[in-house]
Amino acid sequence: MSYLLTLVTFFSIGIILAMSLNLLMGFTGQVSMAHGGFMGIGAYTAAWFAINAEVNMVWAMLLAAAAAALIGWLFALATVRISGDEFILASFALQMVIIEAISRWTDVTRGTYGLSGVPKPELFGEPMRTIEQYAVFTVVVTLICAVVMMRMAGSTFGLVLRGVRESVPSMQALGRNTVRVKILVMVIASAFAGIAGTLQASMVTFIHPDSFTIMLSIIIVAYLLVGGLGNMWGAALGAVLLLSIPELIATSDVIPSNLLGPMERVIYGVVLMAFVWFRPKGIIAERPVLRVGRMLRRGTVTAPTRPGSPASATTPDAPGATR
Amino acid sequence: MTTMLDVANASVSFGGLRALKDVSISAEEGQVTALIGPNGAGKSTLLGAVSGFTRLDEGRVTFRGQDITGMRPHQGVGLGLARTFQDLEVMQRLTVAENVLLGFPDQPAERLSRLLLTPWVANRHHRATVQKTVDLLDHVGLLDRADTLASDLSYGEQKLLVVARLLATGADMLMLDEPGAGLPDVNLHQIGSVLREAVAGGRTVLLVDHNMDLIMNYADRVTVLHHGQVIATGTPAQIQANQAVIDVYFSRSHTAQDPVDEPLTPSQKGAPDAS
Amino acid sequence: MLTDLLLTGLLDGARIGVAALGFALIFYTTKELHFAYGAILAACGYLYYSLVVDQGLPLLLAAPLALAFGAVVGAVIQRWLYRRLNDHLAVLLFSFGMAIILENVLHIMFGPTDKVLPAGALTRTVSVAGTPLRVIDLVTVAVFLVVWAGLWHMLERQQIGLAIRAVMRDSTMSDLVGIRTGRIKVLAYALGSAIGAVAGLIAVTRSGVRPGSGFDVMLFAFIATLLGAGKLTNVAAWSLALGLFMGLVAWPFPTELQTLFAFFAMLIYLVVRSLDVRSLRRPRLRRAEDRTGVSA
Structure with missing residues (x-):
């Protein structure tokens, strides 16, 4: 039972990571290789406040989100005018530097010794003691995050993000400040990564620079690619599927335990390559936000009735709608 | 003049x-x-x-x-x-209607504060904007293509x-x-x-x-x-x-x-x- | 003290330069973000180590083999894998996959710790103008200069360089005017990966390679490539500048902070480069609604 709850907790954290990166990468088209790093910033911020200032992890989570958002904001400000490819390189550099900073800033992070004894959150004045309580807490936090992010994705805000991905000049000509949009989405994605980092830190109680390396960043990208870039359900599905892989190979007993980590990552690599090769749109492809045909049928909107203009629209499943 | x-x-x-x-x-x-x-x-x-x-x-x-x-x-x-x-x-990978919808400026449904804090207001405005989108599509004769991806036009x-x-x-x-x-x-x-x-x-x-x-x-x-x-x-x-x-x-x-x-x-x- | 740091910086710069030139050649020519570059570099280092230590081959025989391995792997990846992917994002993600696999296969085969060649003639210390220097560092500087000059010569003075520069500028147009862009791209991968392999050999001789070395090397290669803004000569110059800069930073600050400073310097430079001075003087505009009294 507790094994299952542990899994649910890790799935939840993965879902937050995948969905938040999806806003940035799937929707806005900004491929970031620093998402694991932002998670690390969140984990360390929350852990530091909880350990040194005895801040309740619930509030520390907000501080973590703020810290990650701040770094995200600074980075976005600096990179907003460079091209897409250069943004990827710069975010890779950021990822490497975040880990470098965490490893070197030993006064605060204890470097490669890691921070241990990260507490669980307290609710109603009581610290959480059981995995059941913590799993429920994590799931609730994840649901809130997911609802917020899906609301963003499924609204005109999400459309604006996709518009920026498709054509910056066009969005500018339509009156959108694309620079502001790019900065905003980076800040949002970073903040959610910070929340995921906090949940992780409380869960495992011990955090180490190695937990947030470029490998993690790439694996989060793989969640999206497997599930479906630009689709929030896809992101969640991808996270759950890929997070199940280590559990499956751990139960198989074939691989010696010291090689479990590398083997697991080799499989991630193979899955990633296979999806790029055979199914680049992921399991659930991107879908339109707006379904006019359906809205017309349901009467949410009405077609103007003029002589000679047929009021019917094509079905939402017209060819190409899920191209 | x-x-x-x-x-x-x-x-x-x-x-x-x-x-x-x-x-x-x-x-x-x-x-x-x-x-x-x-x-x-x-x-x-x-x-x-x-x-x-x-x-x-x-x-x-x-x-x-x-x-x-x-x-x-x-x-x-x-x-x-x-x-x-x-x-x-x-915007190639957006539908025709989505392309036109983005043309309407200053929509409450794209402001995060409205979207998350007063969703009912945002939704009401959104429906009104979609209605305007439908009318406009009808006006230019693209209504029957509303849900088609722009790249397929x-x-x-x-x-x-x-x-x-x-x-x-x-x-x-x-x-x-x-x-x-x-x-x-x-x-x-x-x-x-x-x-x-x-x-x-x-x-x-x-x-x-x-x-x-x-x-x-x-x-x-x-x-x-x-x-x-x-x-x-x-x-x-x-x-x-x-x-x-x-x-x-x-x-x-x-x-x-x-x-x-x-x-x-x-x-x-x-x-x-x-x- | 300062001169020592500057000298160290210069040597670091040369080492960064070799790795960066290979990556930049590939990136500028194909515009593809070939993330597996670092992993292949590390793999070449391991191959060289294995040939020398396990097979007992002489260095001068093992080195060309390792370089050839790099070149072939690079060419094969471009010709049979990347070419079939339809966009740059797909190439990027695919190369992520390859990088992860390679790094972890190296981990499984060789273990997580550093592998370094046993001390030999190359790791001896010699005295140059009173300063003790390791032979390998001198070799690195020489190799860096040779690669730099060689690339410059090829690009600026030879027929094939003309074609490469054309592809760098505009691949589609080059195709139209009859340049075999496919071959040029394969060539860029082969040559770039061979240069990367050189960086791998230097690493395994000097301080050793770990499975994760690939990603570490790429940090500076990326920074130099970004700063180089499309010109290989700039990449080489920026690599040296980066090395010197980090040497200078190490003077007043702890050496651990070098990387951080280099990164921030890059960000600041990128911001300054993209800043348009004239954009600072913008008129304040009234919106149409303000004028007509209609509010949104």
Whole structure:
């Protein structure tokens, strides 16, 4: 039972990571290789406040989100005018530097010794003691995050993000400040990564620079690619599927335990390559936000009735709608 | 009659090539002003300068009496100016309706605060905007393609889509970059009549095009650019009779229609200024 | 003290330069973000180590083999894998996959710790103008200069360089004017990966390679490539500048902070480069609604 709850907790954290990166990468088209790093910033911020200032992890989570958002904001400000490819390189550099900073800033992070004894959150004045309580807490936090992010994705805000991905000049000509949009989405994605980092830190109680390396960043990208870039359900599905892989190979007993980590990552690599090769749109492809045909049928909107203009629209499943 | 848009003494150069030399044009309220000229004459550069995409080296742009020189591209719609692009810049992986929906400015449903704190308000506004989108799509004849991805439209339909998006902005000054180029007659007259209706509704149009059919049938005034300079201004009939224009433009209309990628090709740059 | 740091910086710069030139050649020519570059570099280092230590081959025989391995792997990846992917994002993600696999296969085969060649003639210390220097560092500087000059010569003075520069500028146009862009891209991968392999050999001789070395090397290669803005000569110059800069930073600050400073310097430079001075003087504009009294 507790094994299952542990899994649910890790799935939840993965879902937050995948969905938040999806806003940035799937929707806005900004491929970031620093998402694991932002998670690390969140984990360390929350852990530091909880350990040194005895801040309740619930509030520390907000501080973590703020810290990650701040770094995200600074980075976005600096990179907003460079091209897409250069943004990827710069975010890779950021990822490497975040880990470098965490490893070197030993006064605060204890470097490669890691921070241990990260507490669980307290609710109603009581610290959480059981995995059941913590799993429920994590799931609730994840649901809130997911609802917020899906609301963003499924609204005109999400459309604006996709518009920026498709054509910056066009969005500018339509009156959108694309620079502001790019900065905003980076800040949002970073903040959610910070929340995921906090949940992780409380869960495992011990955090180490190695937990947030470029490998993690790439694996989060793989969640999206497997599930479906630009689709929030896809992101969640991808996270759950890929997070199940280590559990499956751990139960198989074939691989010696010291090689479990590398083997697991080799499989991630193979899955990633296979999806790029055979199914680049992921399991659930991107879908339109707006379904006019359906809205017309349901009467949410009405077609103007003029002589000679047929009021019917094509079905939402017209060819190409899920191209 | 009042002047909507006034460009005074505009000059732009790109790395030594002068795309615009001391160009002055104006557009009167409620009229269709056309800007014609061979490829590389500086038409699109001028449109870019007016809409904030290209920076002027010298000169002033005035819109409804307000100096807007150096405006940033996204400020145009808020001021009442909107434009299209020669290469359309359709959002390919969005549906037709989504493309048009994004044309409506200042939607509460794209503000995060409204979206998350007062979702019912955002939803109500959103439904109203979708209704406006449906009406507009019906107006331009694309309603039955509403849920199709923009990339699956024909070229003519994409051009209509771009015009619909332009109308959605609600801007009073509509600037179109080559709406007629490469279009079959059917679509050409669709676009022409949509523009005429817009003008009848009080909008002002600035049209950059090669297409003589479109210009002669729909423009009120025409300005001819050649090598970055204005060589003639007048009614379509006057322009057709203007000897200077006939020399540089009509006699070479075949070469002018040839597809040339760069705004200034070396051959044109090096050509002696005959006029 | 300062001169020592500057000298160290210069040597670091040369080492960064070799790795960066290979990556930049590939990136500028194909515009593809070949993330597996670092992993292949590390793999070449391991191959060289294995040939020398396990097979007992002489260095001068093992080195060309390792370079050839790098070149072939690079060419094969471009020709048979990347070419079939339809966009740059797909190439990027695919190369992520390859990088992860390679790194972890190296981990499984060689273990997580550093592998370094046993001390030999190359790791001896010699005295140059009173300063003790290791032979391998001198070799690195020489190799860096040779690669730099060689690339410059190829690009600027040879027929093939003309074609490569054309592809760098505009691949589609080059295709139209009859340049075999496919071959040029394969060549860029082969040559770039071979240069990367050189960096791998230097690493395994000097301080050793770990499975994760690939990603570590790429940090500076990326920074130099970004700063180089499309010109290989700039990449080489920026690599040296980066090395010197980090040497200078190490003077007043702890050496641990070098990387951080280099990164921030890059960000600041990128911001300054993209800043348009004239954009600072913008008019304040009234919106249409303000004018007409209608509010949104």
